[in-house]
Amino acid sequence: MLEEKDYELISQSLDGQLSPEQDAAFKKRLLQEPELNREYQNLKANDDKLKKAFATIDDKPLPQGLDKLLNDTPQQKKSSNIRYLAMAASVLAVSVLSYFGIQNDNSMAMSPALTAALNNTPSMTPVQLDDDTQFIVNQTFRHKDGFICRVYMTQDTSIRARSVACKKKQKWQLEAGEQSVLSQDEHFVTASDQDANANVDHYLSLYKQGEQLTAEQEASYIKAP
Amino acid sequence: MLAIVELKSLLVKELPRIRRFALSLTGNANDADDLVQSLAERMLHKGMKSDVPAVPWFLKVCKNLWIDEVRARDSRDKLHSESGEAPGKETTSPAPSNELDQIFQAMNQLTEEQRQLVELVIVEGFSYAEAAEVLDIPVGTVMSRVARARAKLAELLS
Numbered sequence: 318m319l320e321e322k323d324y325e326l327i328s329q330s331l332d333g334q335l336s337p338e339q340d341a342a343f344k345k346r347l348l349q350e351p352e353l354n355r356e357y358q359n360l361k362a363n364d365d366k367l368k369k370a371f372a373t374i375d376d377k378p379l380p381q382g383l384d385k386l387l388n389d390t391p392q393q394k395k396s397s398n399i400r401y402l403a404m405a406a407s408v409l410a411v412s413v414l415s416y417f418g419i420q421n422d423n424s425m426a427m428s429p430a431l432t433a434a435l436n437n438t439p440s441m442t443p444v445q446l447d448d449d450t451q452f453i454v455n456q457t458f459r460h461k462d463g464f465i466c467r468v469y470m471t472q473d474t475s476i477r478a479r480s481v482a483c484k485k486k487q488k489w490q491l492e493a494g495e496q497s498v499l500s501q502d503e504h505f506v507t508a509s510d511q512d513a514n515a516n517v518d519h520y521l522s523l524y525k526q527g528e529q530l531t532a533e534q535e536a537s538y539i540k541a542p
Numbered sequence: 543m544l545a546i547v548e549l550k551s552l553l554v555k556e557l558p559r560i561r562r563f564a565l566s567l568t569g570n571a572n573d574a575d576d577l578v579q580s581l582a583e584r585m586l587h588k589g590m591k592s593d594v595p596a597v598p599w600f601l602k603v604c605k606n607l608w609i610d611e612v613r614a615r616d617s618r619d620k621l622h623s624e625s626g627e628a629p630g631k632e633t634t635s636p637a638p639s640n641e642l643d644q645i646f647q648a649m650n651q652l653t654e655e656q657r658q659l660v661e662l663v664i665v666e667g668f669s670y671a672e673a674a675e676v677l678d679i680p681v682g683t684v685m686s687r688v689a690r691a692r693a694k695l696a697e698l699l700s
Contacts, residue, residue: 321689321690321693324689324690324692324693325685325686327689327692328685328688328689328692329685329689331664332663332664332670332688333669334669334670334685356696359696359700360692360696363692363695363696364664364692366641366645366699367645367649367660367664367665367695368664368665369642370642370645370646370649371562371565371566371661371665372562373571373642374558374561374562374565374571374574375558375561375562377571377575379557379575380575380576380579382579383575383578383579383582386579386582386583386586387550387553387554387557387582388550388554474606474607474610475584475603475606475607475610476584476588478588494543495591496588496589496591496594498599498602498603498606
C-alpha cells in the first residue's frame with residue numbers, strides 16, 4: 318500500500334510540477350519499485366479517461382440562447398440588460414486615457430437607479446439598486462474644473478466595483494473605475510474598503526480639489542429621499 | 543475596459559475551457575451550459591477591465607455564480623419541504639452504463655473543490671499556482687487535494 322506522500326509525488330510528476338532533479342529521482346524510483354510504477358500507470362490512465370470524458374461537452378452543440386448571446390452584434394441585442402450594455406459601450410467608446418478622466422464629451426448612459434442613487438444618497442448610506450446590487454457613496458468632492466463628483470461602490474453577488482462619477486451639464490458621467498471578483502465568503506463593502514483602487518486613486522490624485530465635502534456641504538448638492 | 547466585441551470574442555475563444563469547468567461544477571452538461579450562459583450574461587452586463595487575466599476571471603465568476611445557484615436551489619428545496627411539497631427529484635444514481643458514466647459518477651463522489659481541481663489541473667493542465675489563483679486557495683493545498691482526488695478516483699474506478 319502506497320503512502321500519501323507517494324500519491325503526492327505521482328500526482329506532482331503527472332502534473333509536471335517536479336523540478337528536473339526531483340523528476341529524475343522519481344523516475345529512478347519507478348524503475349525500482351513495481352507497486353509505485355503500477356499505481357503511476359493506473360493514475361496516468363485515469364487522467365486520460367478524465368480528459369476524454371470532459372471533452373464530450375466540446376461536441377455538444379451550444380444552446381441557442383448562448384449561441385445567440387455570443388454571436389449577436391451589440392446593436393442587435395435587445396434585452397433587459399440594455400442599460401448596462403449602453404454603459405459598457407459608452408465606456409468603450411472612449412480611450413483608456415479618457416476613462417481616467419481626461420476631458421471628453423462622451424456622456425455616460427447610467428441606469429436610472431444609479432443616477433437616482435447618485436443624486437439622492439448621502440455618503441456612507443447603503444442602498445439597494447436592484448435585486449442583487451448594493452450601492453454606497455464613499456465621498457463627494459469638487460473636481461478641479463468645478464464639477465461635483467462622487468466616489469461610490471457597487472457590489473452584486475460576484476463583482477465589486479469602485480467608481481468615480483461627476484455631474485456635468487446635469488448628467489452623471491463615469492470617470493474612472495475598478496472591479497474585482499469577490500471570493501465566496503466576502504460580504505458587502507464598507508466605506509473604507511481599499512482593494513484594487515488604483516484607477517480611482519489615480520483619478521483623485523489628478524482631479525480632486527481640496528478635501529472631500531462635509532456632510533453639510535454635500536447636503537446642498539443632493540436631495541435626500 | 544474591454545469592448546463588448548472583444549469581450550465576446552474572448553468568451554468565444556475560451557468557451558470550451560469554460561464549459562468543461564462548468565461541467566466540473568455542475569456534474570451534468572445541461573446545467574453546465576445554463577451556467578455558462580449566466581456567466582456570459584454577467585460578463586456582458588458588467589464588462590471587464592482590459593488588464594485582468596481573462597481565464598481566471600471567467601472561472602472565478604463562474605464558480606461564484608454556481609455557488610449562488612446551489613444556495614438558491616437549497617432555499618427552494620427547504621421551502622418545498624416546509625410546505626410539504628416534494629423537493630424536486632431525489633435521485634438514486636443508476637448503475638453506470640459505460641466508462642463515461644462511470645467517470646462522472648466517480649467525479650460526483652469527490653468534494654466540489656476536488657472536482658474543480660481535477661478539471662483545472664488534470665483536464666486543463668493548469669499549474670498548481672494558476673489553479674490556486676482561480677480557487678483562492680494556497681498552492682500547497684492544491685497539491686495535496688489533487689493527489690487525494692486522484693487517489694480517490696483510482697479507488698472508485700478500480
